[in-house]
Structures are given as structure tokens and as C-alpha cells.
Amino acid sequence: MKQIVQNPKSGKLELAEVPSPAAIPGQVVVRNCFSVVSPGTEKIALDFARKSLLGKARSRPDLVQQVLRKLRQEGPLPTYQTVMNRLDVPQPLGYSSAGVVEAAGAGVSRFAPGDRVACAGAGYANHAEWVSVPENLVAHVPDALPLEKAAFATLGAIALQGLRVASPQLGEIAAVIGLGLIGQLAVNLLRANGCRVLGIDLDEERIKQARSLGAEWGARPDDDPARWLVEAAEGAGADFALVTAASESSAPILLGAKLCRARGRVAVVGATEMHLDRRSFYEKELELRMSMSYGPGRYDRRYEEDGLDYPIAHVRWTENRNLQAFLALAASGGIDPALLDTQTVPFSDALEAYEELASGERRGLAVVFRYDEAAESGPVLQLRKPREPRPTAVGVAFLGAGSYAKSVLLPAVAAAPDQEPLHVCTTTGPSARQAALKFGYASCGTEPDAVFADPAVDLVFIATRHDSHSQLAARALRADKSVWLEKPAALHREELLDLLDAAHGSRAQLAIGFNRRFSAHTRAIREALANRGPLAIHYTVAAGPPPAGSWILDPRSGGGRIVGEVCHFVDLCSYLVGGIPERVFARRLSRDSEQDDSTLAMLGFADGSTATLQYLANAEPDLPKERFEVSAGGLTARCENFRATHLPGGKRFKTVNQDKGQRSAVAAVIEAVRSGGASPWSPEEIFAITEATFAIERSIRTGVAESIPTLAAAATDPHAGRQEGSDNEY
Secondary structure, eight states, X not given: OEEEEEOTTTOOEEEEEOOOOOOOTTEEEEEEEEEEEOHHXXXXXXXXXXXXHHHHHHHOHHHHHHHHHHHHHHOHHHHHHHHHHHHTSOEEOOOEEEEEEEEEOTTOOSOOTTOEEEEEOTTTSOSBXXXXXXXXXXXXXXXXXXXXXXXTHHHHHHHHHHHHHHOOOTTOEEEEEOOSHHHHHHHHHHHHTTOEEEEEOSOHHHHHHHHHTTOSEEEOTTSOOHHHHHHHHTTSOEEEEEEOOOBSSSHHHHHHHHHEEEEEEEEEOSOBOOOOOHHHHHTTTOEEEEOOTTSTTTTOHHHHTTOOOOOXXXXXXXXXXXXXXXXXXXXXXXXXXXXXXXXXXXXGGHHHHHHHHHHTOOOSSEEEEEOOTTOOOOSEEEOSOOOOOOTTOEEEEEEOOOHHIIIIIHHHHHHSSSEEEEEEEOSSHXXXXXXXXXXXXXXXXXXXXXXXXXXXXXXXXXXXXXXXXHHHHHHHHHTTOEEEEOSOSOSSHHHHHHHHHHHHTOSSOEEEOOGGGGSHHHHHHHHHTTTSOSOEEEEEEEOOSOOTTOGGGOTTTTOHHIXXXXXXXXXXXXXXXXXXXXXXEEEESOSOTTTOOOEEEEEEETTSOEEEEXXXXXXXXXXXXXXXXXXXXXXXXXXXXTTEEEOGGGOEEEOSSOOOSHHHHHHHXXXXXXXTOOOSSOHHHHHHHHHHHHHHHHHHHHSSOEEOOOHHHHHHOTTTTOOTTOOSOO
């Protein structure tokens, strides 16, 4: 299928051939019939992408600070690789479309193939022949409404939400500042709501159009408002101003304040600067209200991705209900998108339309793309002919190609000898295509079955979301494909046992992405303290605050940072000790783990070694992210950020860049698959290290030390190591 994507580093647009999306749980696959280009929003994205690196940095100083911190912590090379990979991720364009449902993923209850629907959401309702959209961002289109008009539903929902924030009352006077697409829709909606409207814009044609849609008055921002104030409001001013303009200055908001009566309100929809004069609001006691896109649910991952709706008795107008309201209004004739200054063009002309938009040649309110009903789709895209098979080469495939895979794993595989890059599979076609092209893979796709069925694939790297790890790895192993599985191995014991059962019955091997044991720093410390007796390990991680709203914190999809990240540190301690942990006691420092998941844990080992883990969300940001000390037999070694290590006897070991062992680990696993050797991790280690994180969570809940069962004990007794009334679920 074809999709418009933009390279955020160069700003280049491409009408690319990409794999069509698969029907994943909770999402609906839709064949687009129409999608709407919103010039205001999308031109901002176009202009940002076409700025120089310096221009981008000036626009986003917050991101510059993140880069500088990463540079201090990890060194120049990892920082450069991360930044360049972020800038090389293809950005989909578009967020408002309409079409016909072709397939519904597991758990979808409201939609079936053949349904006519409107779709919303950046990253979902893209300018593409086929899209996959979460259920809460899809709404049924009434039979009486053509799909071309329904494609405006997202834009209509934005205008509706702005009005809900402004709270218009029947008969009130409204000033709409900015008469682009959202502003014109707002004028139309305000007239339907029984309000009198003043439309303001720099463009006389926009003012004329607003008058044709129901605005009683029109003006430019620099016009003298005195006559209008007397005629319309008896000199008092507007009851409220709706700011739908996009501006790099605060002028539209200040104009809204100037036009409002005392104790009026200013509602902001457009992207404007907000360097405001306090007196403009104070002297009239004005209210300043902000509208957040399509409505309640926006930017809430649990609503948008997980499908958790807000009860109508508590939240009357959500994103989805705003979509439905606009569609109902359009179907009844209360609002008519066909009256707007728009142009419908074939999707094949999309690049030309965008270039005209970027250059300012296209002056219409919106462009509507019309899609070919005969557009072809396919979950696999061949990018090159497979090379002649090499008997010693390991055929490699990737499931998942996010930031970590692109910046670390894919380059590590490319640097390893005796490997053949075959297939990249992700949930979105542009991401799969970009990664496959960049690293020389033969094909890309969105369906894992193509990887499992390919006899040339020997090793599958799984770097997807945590909740899919164990299932995908077990499927690969049962297809006799060796697996590199990014941590964590599983989110629950039952998944973990099934994964290890698949590994036991497979001719292939299972490796876990616990790479820190392969670091030159770690190995130098282990060698320096070999045969010195029980170890005392103190490991501090300045992790920073939990990423707000991230799927990583969701118990069902991410498992939280203890299960998802602390497993790394447990593995490193186990490697240094040379044995697996038997018992753990843990405490959390905060009652709200979504705000502060700082945790202290003490691990006990059979030989008397102990490891104290401090995982801190509230530490000083400039501290090394990871530092650990290891003491035994009167000697101590310590490592900071895998860049500087102090060994006994005053010896020092330094690396310019952070060395967490990823490249060495990947090379070792590829060599083990090629030669038929054993995985660097035994099943017993994989089980114990993962179980240790489950036990940390149990100990936090129970307040007592928790035992870590052996794999053999857990396989025969599902409750081994669990306190009464506790479980493995985080």
C-alpha cells in the first residue's frame, strides 16, 4: 500500500510503498476512502522538519537538555547514534480520515468488516491507503452522510471541544480569532448553537467565507473595534473569544482579551505563544481556558490505546463522543463541510499538494485526498532479492524496531560477522520499511507469521512491547528459531514457564538481552575479585522519574520498571556472584509508584553473597545513572556508568563511550547460533533472574522476605516461593 511519510531530519516527503497494517488487538483496520489535510497543523510539522538541526534545537530547548544529559552520562557516540536514529524515524502525516472497516482485531466489540467509519488520531488516521486505529478513535458514520464529509470528523471534534471549553450560551456574542479550517467550523457550530459571531482574520477571503457560514460581522485584527462594539454589544464587548489561530506571538490571545467584556472568557484552541500581559486579564477579571485537542481522553494512553472509556455520567463528551456528535450534526445538515473552501484530489497527487501547501501556493482551507478503491495491500514488502545462501551465515529477523532496536541492536547485528539480514517486522509499515532499508534487510512487514514460516531465518530478535515478549518468543522457539529476547522475559510466572517449556522442546536456543554481563567493565571486576569469597554488592541506579503515561508503567503491557528494568541489575549481580539469587527483601519509598517507583531491594545468594539494589526515581539528575561497588576479601572495585572502573590496587579502566556490553552480547549469541553452541544464559538463570523481580514486587506488597524458587520446583508446584494470598502479577 502507499502512505505519505516525512523524514524529520531532512524534511523530505515521500509517497512510499509500505506493508499494510495487521489487525492487532484492540484496533480496527480501515481501508481509507478519504482523508483531510489540515493546512495549519500539518504545515507546522512540515516547517519544523525542514529546519536545520540548529533550528530544531532552538525550537525544542527541552530536548536539547535531554541530549546534553545523555552526553554526560553515556558519551558522544551513543548520544549521536540516539539523536540520529530519532531524526531518522519516518513520521506519518494526517489525523482525520474516513473509510470502510476491513478487519477487527481481538477484543474489538463495536465494529465489523463493512462498517463505514470515521477515524481520528495522529499516528493512526494517517494519509495512507490502509490504517489501523484503536477502537476508541473510530466512530460509525450515519448512512445519510457521505464519507467525504465524514472525513472531517476529527477537525470537527477539535472545534466542538473548543466550544465546550468556551461554554457558549444561547444568544451570546462570540469572537472567533483565526478563520482557518477549525475557525470556519467553529463559526458554523456557533451559529448552530444560537450565538452571534464576529470572525477575525488577516485574510479578507477568509472573512467573506465566515460571513457566508453565519458570522454576522467580520474584521481584520488591526481594525478599530469601536463600531462593532457599539453595534453588537452595546459597547460591552464579546461574551467570549475563541482563539483558533496558530501564531508565534501572543497577539491572538491578547486580541481576544481586548475584545471581551468584563468577566468574559478566552478559550484557546490554536498553537500560539503565551507571553501574556497580566493587566489585560486582571483588569477585566477574564478567564483563560485551554482546549486540549479532540476532548477528554486525548493523550491518555489507557483511553486511546487500551480502550478504557470514561463513564458518560461522569464525562459527557469524550474524544469519541465528540466525533459522534459532529457526524450526527453533519448527517442532519446542522453543519456542512462541503461549504468550506476545500479541494479534493487523488491520493496519487499527494506530494504535489503538500509542496504547494509548504510553498504557500495552495490557499484553500483544506485538501481532501481521495483513495483508489482498488488499492492493493499486503503485510510483507520485498525490498531486494535474497542473496545466495552462505552455509555459515545466520539468517536474522527482527520483531520490533523501536528506538532501542534501531540505535543499539540493529547496528550491533550489522557489525557482527556471519549473519544475513532477512526480515524486519513491526506494527507500522513505515517503521518496518525504514529500518529494513537502513540496515539492508531483504523484506519488511507487519505480520510475525512471515518470520516464523521462513526456513532461512535462524535467529529472531524480539524487541516489541513487554506483554508480547514471552508469546512471540515461544512461537519462534516452537518453530525452531533461536531467539534473542529483550528483557523482560515475561510478566507473569505462567508465561515464563511456558517460554522455558518452548525452549526445552526446541532445537534452537533462547538468549535474553541481559547485556551488562558482557561489558568489559563487568568482566574486569569479576576477574579482579575471583575466588575472594562471598561478595557484598551495592548497586545504585538513578533512574529518574517514571515516564508519565508510558505503557511501560501499565501492569498489563509493560509490567512496571521493576519487572521491566531491574532484571538487568539482578542479572549483573548474579553474574558477578556466579550463582542465582535465592531470597529477596524489598521496600518501596513511595505509595504512588506511578509518581515515584523508588525501590530498595536486598538479594541473598547461596554462597552468602548479598546484593543491595537502590533503584531511585528521586535522585539528583546529575548523578551517574548506574554505579556499583563490589567488595570481597578486603578488596573493592567500583564502576560508574560503564565508562570508568576503579579496580583493586589503584588500577583504572576507562572507555570514552559507555560500554554496556550490547555488541559483545549480540556477537556471542550469533556465534553460538552459528556454531550450535549453548546460550550464554541457562534456563535456570533466566527463570531465577525474572522470578527475582516478581519476588521484589511480592515483598513490597507482603512486607516480608520472599523466596525465589528454582525452575524445577516451580515447574512441579505452581505456588512455589509464593506467600499465601500473593501472586506474580505486578
